Amino acid sequence: MDEKITKAIDLIEQKIQSLLNEAKSREDEARSLQGVIARLREAFGSENGRGSEQPAQAYAQLPLPRNRQQPQTRKQQIMELIRSRGPLRRAEIIETGGVPRGTVAFVLNDKDTFRQLKDGRWDLVAQQGEEFVTEEKGGH
Numbered sequence: 001m002d003e004k005i006t007k008a009i010d011l012i013e014q015k016i017q018s019l020l021n022e023a024k025s026r027e028d029e030a031r032s033l034q035g036v037i038a039r040l041r042e043a044f045g046s047e048n049g050r051g052s053e054q055p056a057q058a059y060a061q062l063p064l065p066r067n068r069q070q071p072q073t074r075k076q077q078i079m080e081l082i083r084s085r086g087p088l089r090r091a092e093i094i095e096t097g098g099v100p101r102g103t104v105a106f107v108l109n110d111k112d113t114f115r116q117l118k119d120g121r122w123d124l125v126a127q128q129g130e131e132f133v134t135e136e137k138g139g140h
Contacts, residue, residue, distance in 0.1 A: 011095055018098055074099050075107045078114075079124060087121035 072080070081097045082088060088096070093104050108114050108122055115125050 011092075014096060015098060074103050075110065075113070078104065078107050082114075082122065082124050087117055087123040089121050093122065 077097055077099060078093055081093060085096070090104060090108065093099065093108075094101050097104070099107075108116075111125070113125055114122055116122055
């Protein structure tokens with residue numbers, strides 16, 4: 001099979017996996033929110049609007065939200081994609097990362113974080129204390 005076709009299939013499979021992971025995450029979040037609704041109804045009254053006699057006590061017994069990792073920003077998504085796969089063309093970032101074209105263009109304008117290589121691919125600018133080794137940079 002042609003190398004370009006194989007690469008296209010790999011990219012599509014990665015996108016499918018990303019979408020499946022996102023769907024699972026959203027499903028878990030929806031279940032969690034349903035649990036919150038159930039606990040609120042139990043603590044503060046039923047669906048018919050009758051409240052609890054002591055709402056402050058009931059509220060105090062509700063579990064605190066567990067610490068969850070903040071969702072990644074689009075910039076963080078693109079940075080992680082480049083870190084994991086190496087320098088990429090803009091089209092590859094759009095296809096693989098699932099980030100809208102306009103957002104990719106906006107994010108890549110951050111010259112403190114991203115740089116465009118001579119061949120048109122985009123890479124990360126080495127941050128203080130970090131060292132990137134690619135064919136273009138040589139490792140400094």
